[in-house]
Amino acid sequence: MAILDKLLRRNTMSEVATAIEVNCATGEVTERPLTAAEITQREADAVAYAAKKAEEDAKAASDAVAKDALLTKLGITADEAKLLLA
Amino acid sequence: MTTSWTAIASVTVGVLGTSSIDFTSIPGTYTDLCLKTSLRTNGVGAVTYAFMGMTANGTTSGYSDIHLIGNGSGAGSFSNTGAASYRQSIITNNSIGTANTFSNVDVYIPNYAGSANKSISVDAVNENNGTGAYAILSGNLLSNTSAITSLSIFQLDAQTILQYSTATLFGIKNT
Numbered sequence: 728m729a730i731l732d733k734l735l736r737r738n739t740m741s742e743v744a745t746a747i748e749v750n751c752a753t754g755e756v757t758e759r760p761l762t763a764a765e766i767t768q769r770e771a772d773a774v775a776y777a778a779k780k781a782e783e784d785a786k787a788a789s790d791a792v793a794k795d796a797l798l799t800k801l802g803i804t805a806d807e808a809k810l811l812l813a
Numbered sequence: 814m815t816t817s818w819t820a821i822a823s824v825t826v827g828v829l830g831t832s833s834i835d836f837t838s839i840p841g842t843y844t845d846l847c848l849k850t851s852l853r854t855n856g857v858g859a860v861t862y863a864f865m866g867m868t869a870n871g872t873t874s875g876y877s878d879i880h881l882i883g884n885g886s887g888a889g890s891f892s893n894t895g896a897a898s899y900r901q902s903i904i905t906n907n908s909i910g911t912a913n914t915f916s917n918v919d920v921y922i923p924n925y926a927g928s929a930n931k932s933i934s935v936d937a938v939n940e941n942n943g944t945g946a947y948a949i950l951s952g953n954l955l956s957n958t959s960a961i962t963s964l965s966i967f968q969l970d971a972q973t974i975l976q977y978s979t980a981t982l983f984g985i986k987n988t
Contacts, residue, residue: 744832745829745831746832746833746834746835746965747824747826747827747831747833747834748835748837749822749823749824749834749835749836749837750822750837751821751822751836751839751840751982752840753838754822756824758827758831761833765833768897769832769833769967769971771897772866772898772967772969772971773969773970773971776866776900776970777970779893783891
């Protein structure tokens, strides 16, 4: 939950998580606290999204290392590789 | 054929910010919907943008998406399956970016009241007075055949949507 704690600590604009709800049938706009279910879902979404971002960052870093290793193996620069592929 | 656009509802976020913007009781009398947003949010990390999620009817499963993205120096694509929302299509400006700037996003929702699965398309950009601002074109699918009667947008990092952000829902009718 460390990631979630970090996320929520930065959420400083409002003490209570709220939703602005507009009823399209009546035009009435209300601001209400999130329900317990909504808070749980929001936390789950944030954790899932943080995990996905971490996975993508790790893959990008891994791909960059592999690319550098391949360029070294071939003895060419990134610009020269672009020329080959153009 | 005549196409008419009607602003069904519009929200401007107040000084305290909000966690989500919800449109409820959306009438089923239009052909399509279009949600236009101008957003700025708190963010996580040293980037000038963040992504929003959007759910329909409170549904939190069965979403998939595919995206083309460019930032002025590079381009790429990515996709999600099994997501809990229409994810990473609606972009927002992070509060560490250029002051007083907001993202611009069009979400088009065709046949929202029909009985087919609910696909949407999204055309989105964030704004940044500097190198690196993102443009995204997305196609998203919710594998659920229920008519859309409510929409909720929120920041995927569980951050606050900031003051002066706006969201306007249009109904489009072909006659």
